Amino acid sequence: MSGFIVFFARFLPELLRGAGLTILLTAEGLAAGFILGLLSALARVYGDKFWRGLAVGYIELFRGTPLLVQLFLIYYGLPGLGITLSRGLSAFLALGLNSGAYQAEYLRGSIIAIGDGQMMAGRSIGMSRWKTIWYVILPQALRLAIPAWSNEPVSLLKSTAVVFLIAVPELMAKAKSIAAETYDPIGTYLAVAIVYLAVVYLLDAFLRRVERLSRIPGFETEGKKA
Amino acid sequence: MLVNFVSYIVQGTAITLAVTLIALPFGLVFGLTLALLHTYGGKVLNRLAALYSLFMRGVPPIVLLFILYFILSGRLLNLSAFWAGSLSLGIVSSAYQMEILRGALLAVGGGQMTAARAVGMSRLQSIRYIILPQALRIAIPPWSNEASIVLKDSSLVYALGVPEILRRAQQLSATTQQPFLAYGTAALIYFLLVFATNRALDYLSARTQLPTHP
Amino acid sequence: MPDPILEARSLTKIYGQNVIFKDINIKVTEGETIVIIGPSGTGKSTLLRCMNLLTGVDGGQVFLDGKEITAKGYNEDEVRQHIGMVFQNFLLFNHLTALGNVMIGLTKVKKMPREQAKEKAMEELKRVGLADRADHYPGQLSGGQQQRVAIARALAMDPRVMLFDEPTSALDPELIGEVLGVMEKLARDHMTMLVVTHEMGFAREVADRIIFMEKGSIVEEGAPDDLFDHPQHNRTREFLWKITELYGKKEKEKAGKS
Numbered sequence: 001m002s003g004f005i006v007f008f009a010r011f012l013p014e015l016l017r018g019a020g021l022t023i024l025l026t027a028e029g030l031a032a033g034f035i036l037g038l039l040s041a042l043a044r045v046y047g048d049k050f051w052r053g054l055a056v057g058y059i060e061l062f063r064g065t066p067l068l069v070q071l072f073l074i075y076y077g078l079p080g081l082g083i084t085l086s087r088g089l090s091a092f093l094a095l096g097l098n099s100g101a102y103q104a105e106y107l108r109g110s111i112i113a114i115g116d117g118q119m120m121a122g123r124s125i126g127m128s129r130w131k132t133i134w135y136v137i138l139p140q141a142l143r144l145a146i147p148a149w150s151n152e153p154v155s156l157l158k159s160t161a162v163v164f165l166i167a168v169p170e171l172m173a174k175a176k177s178i179a180a181e182t183y184d185p186i187g188t189y190l191a192v193a194i195v196y197l198a199v200v201y202l203l204d205a206f207l208r209r210v211e212r213l214s215r216i217p218g219f220e221t222e223g224k225k226a
Numbered sequence: 227m228l229v230n231f232v233s234y235i236v237q238g239t240a241i242t243l244a245v246t247l248i249a250l251p252f253g254l255v256f257g258l259t260l261a262l263l264h265t266y267g268g269k270v271l272n273r274l275a276a277l278y279s280l281f282m283r284g285v286p287p288i289v290l291l292f293i294l295y296f297i298l299s300g301r302l303l304n305l306s307a308f309w310a311g312s313l314s315l316g317i318v319s320s321a322y323q324m325e326i327l328r329g330a331l332l333a334v335g336g337g338q339m340t341a342a343r344a345v346g347m348s349r350l351q352s353i354r355y356i357i358l359p360q361a362l363r364i365a366i367p368p369w370s371n372e373a374s375i376v377l378k379d380s381s382l383v384y385a386l387g388v389p390e391i392l393r394r395a396q397q398l399s400a401t402t403q404q405p406f407l408a409y410g411t412a413a414l415i416y417f418l419l420v421f422a423t424n425r426a427l428d429y430l431s432a433r434t435q436l437p438t439h440p
Numbered sequence: 441m442p443d444p445i446l447e448a449r450s451l452t453k454i455y456g457q458n459v460i461f462k463d464i465n466i467k468v469t470e471g472e473t474i475v476i477i478g479p480s481g482t483g484k485s486t487l488l489r490c491m492n493l494l495t496g497v498d499g500g501q502v503f504l505d506g507k508e509i510t511a512k513g514y515n516e517d518e519v520r521q522h523i524g525m526v527f528q529n530f531l532l533f534n535h536l537t538a539l540g541n542v543m544i545g546l547t548k549v550k551k552m553p554r555e556q557a558k559e560k561a562m563e564e565l566k567r568v569g570l571a572d573r574a575d576h577y578p579g580q581l582s583g584g585q586q587q588r589v590a591i592a593r594a595l596a597m598d599p600r601v602m603l604f605d606e607p608t609s610a611l612d613p614e615l616i617g618e619v620l621g622v623m624e625k626l627a628r629d630h631m632t633m634l635v636v637t638h639e640m641g642f643a644r645e646v647a648d649r650i651i652f653m654e655k656g657s658i659v660e661e662g663a664p665d666d667l668f669d670h671p672q673h674n675r676t677r678e679f680l681w682k683i684t685e686l687y688g689k690k691e692k693e694k695a696g697k698s
Contacts, residue, residue, distance in 0.1 A: 004271075013289065055427075061413075061417065062419075064416070064417045064420045064421060065378070065390075065413045065416045065417050065420070066378035066379065066381040066382045066416055067378075068382065068384065068392060069381055069391075069395075069409065069412050069413050069416055072392065072395070072396070072409050072412075073406075073409040073410065073413055076396075076399060076405050076409060077285075077399075077405045077406040077408070077409035077410060078401075078406065079405060080403075080404055080406035080407070081406050102331055111324070112397040123417070135424055148280070157286075158284075158286040158287065159286070159287045160285075161286035161289055162286075162288055162382065165384075165385060172286070172289060185292065185293075185296045186293060186296045186297060186300075189289055189292045189293045189296070190362070192289060193281075193285040193289050193290070193293065194285060196284065196285050197281065197284045197285060199282045199435075200285075218266060
C-alpha cells in the first residue's frame with residue numbers, strides 16, 4: 001500500500017497529463033462521433049436509397065473491424081495513398097469514425113421509437129419534414145437515447161487506450177514509459193488501471209446527472225402515454 | 227511474392243481465430259460460473275463477483291491485457307505470449323459475459339426456480355435442468371455481440387507481439403511497401419470474420435428458438 | 441350555392457391489392473359540420489389523411505377554396521397551415537408544455553414573434569378551457585386534456601377547416617364529454633368541420649349532414665334526422681340500429697345522470 005502512495009506521489013503529474021489527453025481524445029471522438037452518428041441515423045431513417053446505402057456501408061465497415069486496425073489503416077496505410085496525417089489527427093479520426101458507427105445505431109433506434117405519429121402531427125400544422133425532424137423528432141429522440149447512449153462515452157474512454165501504439169502520449173503511453181522506468185510492469189499497470197477506474201467513475205456520475213436533468217415530466221423512457 | 231502474401235495472411239488469420247476460440251469459451255465458463263455465484267451464491271460471493279465485474283469492465287481491455295500478460299508469462303506460470311494473450315482476453319471477456327448471463331438468469335425469473343423446487347428438485351438441479359436451458363437461449367443475441375467484440379479485441383494481442391493478422395499486415399507493409407494494401411487486407415479479413423460469425427450466431431439463435439404461439 | 445371550402449372529387453386510394461376507397465365525392469361548405477360514420481376499417485381515417493395530403497391519393501382530386509391542392513408542385517406544407525387536424529391518439533409533442541405545443545406552429549411555421557405567439561396560444565388554450573394547464577407537459581395531462589390541447593394546437597393556425605379523426609375513440613368514457621363539449625362549441629361558432637366518429641349523440645345533435653361510409657364507398661348521406669329516422673338504404677338502417685342500441689343506452693344513462 002505504501003508502495004502505491006510513493007508511486008503516485010512520484011508520477012502523479014505525468015499521469016495527470018496523460019489522463020488529460022485521454023479525456024480530451026474521448027471528448028473529441030465523442031463529439032465527432034455524435035455528428036457522424038446523427039447524420040448516419042437520419043440518412044438511414046429519412047434518406048433515399050443512395051444516402052441509406054452510404055450510411056449502412058459506413059456503419060458496417062466501422063463496426064465490423066477492430067478499432068486498432070482502423071487506426072493503423074489511417075496512420076500507416078493512408079500514406080501509401082499519399083495522405084499522411086499526424087498521430088493526433090489519425091487518432092482523432094479513428095476514434096471519431098469508430099464511435100460514430102456505434103452511436104448511429106443508438107440514435108437510429110430512438111428516432112424510430114419516437115415514431116411516425118409525431119412526424120404526422122408536426123406536418124399536420126404545416127411544418128416541413130426537416131422542420132419536424134429538427135423541432136419535434138430530434139428533441140424527443142435525443143432524450144430517449146440518453147440511457148443507452150450513456151454507454152458510449154465510457155466505452156470510448158476505454159478504447160482511447162490503444163492509441164498509445166501510434167505514440168500518442170495519453171495515459172496508457174505514460175504507463176508504458178513509467179513501467180520501463182520502474183521495472184515494475186504489473187504494479188505500474190495496476191496503478192494506471194486504478195486511474196482509469198477513477199476517471200470512468202467520474203464520467204459515469206456526470207452522465208447520470210445529465211440524465212436526471214434532462215428528464216421531461218411525465219415522459220419516461222420506459223413508456224409513453226398515448 | 228503473391229503466394230507469400232497470401233500464406234502470411236492465412237497464418238495470421240489462423241492465429242487470430244485460435245486466440246478468439248480460446249478466449250471465448252474460457253470467458254464463457256468463467257463468466258457463467260461468476261454469474262451463478264453472483265445470483266445464487268449468497269451475500270459475500272455476490273459482492274465479490276460484483277466488484278470483479280466493476281473492475282474488469284471499468285478498465286480498458288488493453289491495460290488488463292498487459293497486467294494479465296505479465297502475470298501469466300512471468301516466472302510463476304511462464305506461458306507463451308500466445309497463451310498468455312489468449313487467456314487474458316478470456317479473463318477480460320468473462321466479466322462482460324458474466325453480466326450478459328446474469329441478465330439472462332434474471333430474465334428467466336424466480337418463478338421458474340420456485341416451480342422447480344415445488345416439484346422436489348434441489349437448487350442445483352433446478353439451475354441445471356430448468357433455469358440454464360432457458361437462460362442460455364435468452365443470452366444468445368447479446369452473447370453474439372460479445373463474440374464479435376472478442377474477435378475484434380483479439381487484435382489487441384498485437385501489442386504482445388503475437389503474430390496475428392495485424393502484426394502480419396505490419397510485416398507485409400514493410401516488405402511490400404504497400405501499406406494501404408496490407409492494412410486494407412487486414413481490415414477486410416476482420417470484416418469477413420465478423421460477418422461470418424454474426425451470421426453463424428444468428429442461425430444458432432434461430433435454430434434454438436422456443437416455439438411460440440402461432 | 442357558395443363554393444365549398446373543402447372538396448374531394450372522385451377520390452380513390454389503393455393499398456397493394458386492396459381498394460381502401462373509390463370515387464369518393466365530398467363537399468364541405470363554410471360553417472358546416474359534416475360527420476362521417478361507418479364500420480371500422482372502411483377507410484374513413486385514410487380519407488381524412490388524404491384531405492390534408494398526409495397520405496397520397498391514387499385517383500381523384502382535393503380542392504381547398506377552389507384550388508386543387510393535389511396538383512403537382514403544390515406546396516403541401518403551406519396547405520396544411522389552412523387545414524387543421526386532430527388525431528385519435530392526440531399526438532401531442534411530448535417534449536413541449538401545453539403552451540409550447542400550441543405555440544410551436546405559430547413561431548416556427550408562421551414566424552410570429554414569441555410574445556405575440558404566446559398571447560394567441562393562451563387564447564386558444566382558454567377557448568378549450570385549459571389556460572390553467574399551460575405549463576403542464578402532455579405526460580401530466582389526462583387523455584381528455586391532451587386532446588383538448590391538440591384541438592387548441594390545430595386551432596391556433598386559424599385553419600379554414602378542421603378535420604377530426606375519431607377524436608374520442610382513445611378516451612376513457614368519463615373524458616369523452618369534455619372533448620365533445622369543445623367540438624360542439626366550435627360547431628356553434630361556425631367552424632367548418634369534417635368529423636369521423638362513433639359518437640352518435642354528437643352526430644345527431646351537432647352535424648349539419650351525416651355521411652354513412654361502408655366498404656370504401658358512401659352509402660348514404662343527408663341531414664341527421666333524415667338519416668336516423670328515415671334511412672333509405674338497408675345497410676344504413678342496420679348500422680344505425682346496431683350502433684344506437686349500443687350508444688343509445690349510454691345516451692340514456694348520460695341523460696339520466698345529468
